[in-house]
């Protein structure tokens with residue numbers, strides 16, 4: 001960026017009525033692009049720009065008289081692209097009027113949507129890495145539908161892009177990069193209605209637009225506007241700022257004072273590095289607002305049932321979390337979301353600052369593990385917690401497994417260089433994700449420990465059985481093996497789950513539960529009332545039951561054996577539904593739960 005262009009922009013702004021405090025200047029820095037620096041200490045510096053400098057939906061009809069009010073942001077993207085790249089084709093004087101501003105807009109915003117394939121490999125295993133292609137597809141679909149439905153441009157001008165778009169699913173990352181992004185970075189003159197120009201516009205709005213409703217409460221909540229000069233301020237989440245609109249002037253005020261040589265910053269909101277990198281192309285080290293998004297995909301019927309019957313199981317929408325002006329839901333959306341809103345999955349965000357962010361997730365996992373019981377039952381709660389732990393563990397493993405990997409060797413490294421800043425961003429982002437996941441796992445482990453203590457009277461482990469029901473391991477189990485002509489030492493139990501199954505089977509047969517364990521017998525009998533009519537056929541047998549059966553009853557000479565296949569199947573089912581297994585520990589431990 002040339003110094004001259006920046007000064008031209010500032011002079012132009014002032015000429016058009018922008019008011020900047022005495023003692024601030026704008027300069028270019030490699031890391032942050034243009035920045036605003038205070039040449040002396042200032043108390044609550046204040047900047048204003050007149051309405052006339054704002055690029056919003058109200059300018060659209062000047063260039064596109066046929067534009068409707070729907071899809072205002074898409075029109076705005078085409079308008080911006082036409083102003084920037086349209087040259088003579090621009091009918092209005094907007095291109096000329098805003099030229100100093102347009103000249104200072106970055107050629108490229110550093111977000112992963114424009115990273116080359118080798119750079120992208122540095123995001124492998126992360127949410128951001130896997131979101132690049134679908135996001136690009138969404139942007140291109142927005143462009144494609146628009147050029148097809150509106151006669152904004154000659155068909156010939158976009159026919160090659162349309163062909164690329166139709167083949168999108170088959171294109172490699174390299175072909176997409178060469179088609180869409182290279183024209184931007186080469187600085188070649190773009191056709192204003194092209195897919196690349198649209199992508200540029202999209203990224204410019206994503207990284208610097210403000211919500212239009214700040215200045216006009218009647219517009220759609222999702223509408224965007226550009227505020228030249230105000231949008232030169234970089235982000236600092238410590239910065240206390242106030243935005244306002246009064247008597248046709250947009251104002252930015254820093255609420256506290258600022259030291260000499262310090263940078264005057266805006267505050268883009270409490271954004272984690274995933275939002276910052278994907279929307280703005282930068283990251284902050286040790287970002288306290290870092291979050292990890294966890295997506296749960298459920299069948300539509302399940303979501304419909306939850307929305308109808310489980311009001312306490314709150315399903316979050318993007319609006320519950322986002323700070324992006326860009327992703328605000330349109331105000332036309334109903335307050336109570338339809339199941340179809342979650343068709344692509346329910347997204348939960350976890351971060352370190354919000355201690356209760358795991359609660360809705362725990363509830364959802366408990367619901368999904370509830371089996372025949374209530375989702376708030378203790379067994380569901382514990383199972384939910386275990387499954388959530390597993391989900392976080394596998395996300396952590398995916399993010400970790402790529403952290404040692406440098407570049408994707410399958411990509412010809414001579415063709416693409418890895419920009420050192422992008423490499424840095426990918427590393428900081430990934431480290432942040434790992435740190436949030438580890439923190440989430442730590443919280444879950446602590447929660448599990450608390451629950452294990454709190455509910456210890458309702459939990460039964462094999463260890464407790466060994467301690468209190470001495471007769472079982474001392475007499476009943478050996479007697480059972482004797483009755484089936486097996487040596488106890490020859491029979492191997494795969495895990496504690498199987499031990500619980502055989503314990504219940506034998507205790508029921510012998511009617512010998514000790515008083516302390518009477519609840520197991522009662523819970524089991526109640527369970528059988530519902531289960532006894534179910535047919536059991538050995539051709540659909542779960543392999544683990546089949547293996548258990550072979551070890552416990554098969555091959556015996558006992559003809560009147562009382563532990564039947566049906567009883568084994570029911571008891572497996574019973575233990576499954578009335579226990580949870582602490583899978584993450586090195587030795588999985590199944591624990592029975594009293595209702």
Ligand SMILES: C[S@@+](CC[C@H](N)C(=O)[O-])C[C@H]1O[C@@H](n2cnc3c(N)ncnc32)[C@H](O)[C@@H]1O
Pocket residue numbers: 031032033034035104105106109110207208231232233234235236279280281282283
């Ligand atoms: C609204 S613009 C701010 C002005 C911008 N520096 C420019 O050159 O036009 C947002 C862009 O500024 C840069 N930026 C803002 N805050 C930053 C920060 N704290 N660290 C690094 N880059 C930052 C990013 O490139 C981002 O996309």
